[in-house]
Amino acid sequence: MNQSSRQLAFTTLRSIQKGAFADVAVDQVLHQSDLNLLDRRLFTELVYGTVRRQRTLNALIDQFAKKKDQPPDLRLILQLGLYQLRYLNQIPESAAVDTSVELAKKNKLSGLTGVVNGILRQYLRSQLILHADPLKLCDDPVEQLGTLHSYPDWIIQVWLEQFGIDDTAKLCEWMNQPPRIDLRVNTLKTNIEQVESAIPDSQCIPNVPNALRLPSNAGAIQNLPGYAEGWWIVQDSSAQLVSYLVDPQPGEIVADACAAPGGKTLHLAELMQDQGTVWAIDKTASRLKKLQQNIDRLGVTSIQILTSDSRDVPSLKGKCDRVLVDAPCSGLGTLNRHADARWRQTPESATALAQLQQEILTEAASWLKPQGVLVYSTCTLNPLENESVIEKFLHQHPNWAIEHPTHPALITLTSQQGWIKVLPHCHNMDGFFMVRLKQI
Numbered sequence: 001m002n003q004s005s006r007q008l009a010f011t012t013l014r015s016i017q018k019g020a021f022a023d024v025a026v027d028q029v030l031h032q033s034d035l036n037l038l039d040r041r042l043f044t045e046l047v048y049g050t051v052r053r054q055r056t057l058n059a060l061i062d063q064f065a066k067k068k069d070q071p072p073d074l075r076l077i078l079q080l081g082l083y084q085l086r087y088l089n090q091i092p093e094s095a096a097v098d099t100s101v102e103l104a105k106k107n108k109l110s111g112l113t114g115v116v117n118g119i120l121r122q123y124l125r126s127q128l129i130l131h132a133d134p135l136k137l138c139d140d141p142v143e144q145l146g147t148l149h150s151y152p153d154w155i156i157q158v159w160l161e162q163f164g165i166d167d168t169a170k171l172c173e174w175m176n177q178p179p180r181i182d183l184r185v186n187t188l189k190t191n192i193e194q195v196e197s198a199i200p201d202s203q204c205i206p207n208v209p210n211a212l213r214l215p216s217n218a219g220a221i222q223n224l225p226g227y228a229e230g231w232w233i234v235q236d237s238s239a240q241l242v243s244y245l246v247d248p249q250p251g252e253i254v255a256d257a258c259a260a261p262g263g264k265t266l267h268l269a270e271l272m273q274d275q276g277t278v279w280a281i282d283k284t285a286s287r288l289k290k291l292q293q294n295i296d297r298l299g300v301t302s303i304q305i306l307t308s309d310s311r312d313v314p315s316l317k318g319k320c321d322r323v324l325v326d327a328p329c330s331g332l333g334t335l336n337r338h339a340d341a342r343w344r345q346t347p348e349s350a351t352a353l354a355q356l357q358q359e360i361l362t363e364a365a366s367w368l369k370p371q372g373v374l375v376y377s378t379c380t381l382n383p384l385e386n387e388s389v390i391e392k393f394l395h396q397h398p399n400w401a402i403e404h405p406t407h408p409a410l411i412t413l414t415s416q417q418g419w420i421k422v423l424p425h426c427h428n429m430d431g432f433f434m435v436r437l438k439q440i
C-alpha cells in the first residue's frame with residue numbers, strides 16, 4: 001500500500017465513523033501498509049488524536065464555518081487539519097493547511113478546497129489576533145470542560161460530582177495524554193533488579209513492588225529484553241495493586257471471576273508461588289486465548305481456565321479461599337488507552353454494566369468458604385459501578401463487611417470507608433476502584 005499517512009488517517013477515521021473500533025482499525029492499517037516509522041507514528045497520532053479531540057474540533061468547526069451541516073468527509077478533513085494546527089507543534093502550519101486542501105482534492109471534494117483553506121486559516125488568524133485560544137466557551141462548567149477537553153457531558157458530570165472543577169480539569173487533561181506503559185516483573189523467573197538493568201531507562205514505581213515504567217521511546221514490547229523469556233508482563237501499576245488486596249497464599253484455591261486477558265490471574269498465581277489453584281473464569285473465549293499465551297510465556301502451572309458466564313458456575317460453590325471480581329466496566333479510569341472509549345460508553349451502558357456487576361459479585365460470593373475473602377475491582381471512576389454496587393451488596397448481605405487492607409502498598413490509598421480509589425491525576429496511574437469484603 002503506497003499512501004500518505006494523512007490519506008490513510010482520513011480513510012481510517014471514515015471507518016471508525018461507521019462503527020469500527022479505533023485500535024482495531026489502526027492496527028489493521030499498520031499491518032497492511034508500507035509506511036516508514038515516522039509516518040506510522042504520524043498516522044497513529046492523527047487517528048487517535050482526532051478521535052479523542054473530536055468534540056473540541058467540532059466546536060471549532062461550528063464556530064468558524066458558515067454552514068453547520070458539512071458533508072461528513074469535509075468535516076473529517078477539517079478535524080484532521082485543525083488537530084494538527086492545535087495539538088501537533090512539530091507540524092508547520094502551512095503543511096497542515098496545504099495537506100488538508102490536498103486531501104479534499106483527492107477525495108472528491110475539489111469544489112470545497114476553498115472552505116478547507118478558509119476555515120483553517122481563519123483559525124490561525126484568530127489565534128494571532130487574540131493572542132489566545134480562539135475556542136469560545138460557555139459559562140456552564142459541564143459544557144465548558146466537555147468542550148475544552150473533549151469529553152461527553154455525562155462523564156464530566158460524573159467526575160464533577162466526585163472531584164469538583166479543578167480536579168476534574170486535571171483528570172481530563174491526564175486522560176488526554178499518551179498512555180504510560182508499566183511492566184510487572186515475574187518473580188517466578190527473575191527479579192526487578194535484573195529487569196531494570198536489562199531495559200534501558202525503565203524506572204521503578206514508588207510503593208508498587210516489582211513494577212517498572214517504560215520510557216516513552218521503548219518501542220515494540222515484543223522486542224524488549226526478557227519478553228520471550230517471560231520475565232515480565234505489561235500491566236498498569238494500579239491494576240497490580242488489586243492482587244495485593246486479594247493477598248492470596250500458597251496452596252489456596254482462588255477464583256478470578258472475570259479473568260481475561262489474565263494480568264491479575266497471573267499475578268495471583270505468582271503471589272502464591274505457583275502453588276495451589278487459580279481458577280480463571282471468563283465468558284469470552286478469544287480473550288482467554290491471550291491468557292493461555294501469557295501462561296505459556298510466563299511459565300505458570302497453577303492456573304485452570306474455565307470458559308463460562310460467572311453467574312452460572314455451580315461447581316465452585318463453597319470451594320474457594322479467595323475470589324476476585326475484576327468486573328467488566330465503563331473503563332472511565334483508562335480512557336487514555338482507548339481513544340474512542342469516551343464516545344462509546346453512555347449513561348445507559350454504565351447502568352446496564354452496574355446491573356451485571358451486581359449479579360456477578362453476588363454469584364461469586366457464593367463460591368467462597370465461610371471465612372473467604374472477596375475482592376471487587378473496576379477500572380472505572382463512576383460511583384454507580386463502584387461504591388453503589390458495594391453498598392447494595394452489603395445491604396443485601398448484612399453478614400458481609402468491608403475489610404481494610406494491610407498491605408503496605410495500599411494503606412495510604414485507602415479511604416475512610418475502606419475502599420481504594422486510584423486517581424490518575426493524583427497517583428499517575430490508571431484510575432481504579434477496589435475493595436475487600438469478608439463475612440462477619
Ligand SMILES: C[S@@+](CC[C@H](N)C(=O)[O-])C[C@H]1O[C@@H](n2cnc3c(N)ncnc32)[C@H](O)[C@@H]1O
Nearest residue numbers: 258259261262263264282283284309310326328
Ligand atoms: C475488566 S476485564 C478483566 C480484566 C482481567 N481481570 C485482567 O486483569 O486482565 C472484564 C472481563 O469480564 C469478562 N466478562 C464480562 N461478562 C462476564 C460474565 N458474565 N462472566 C464472566 N466474565 C465476564 C469480559 O470478557 C472481560 O474479559
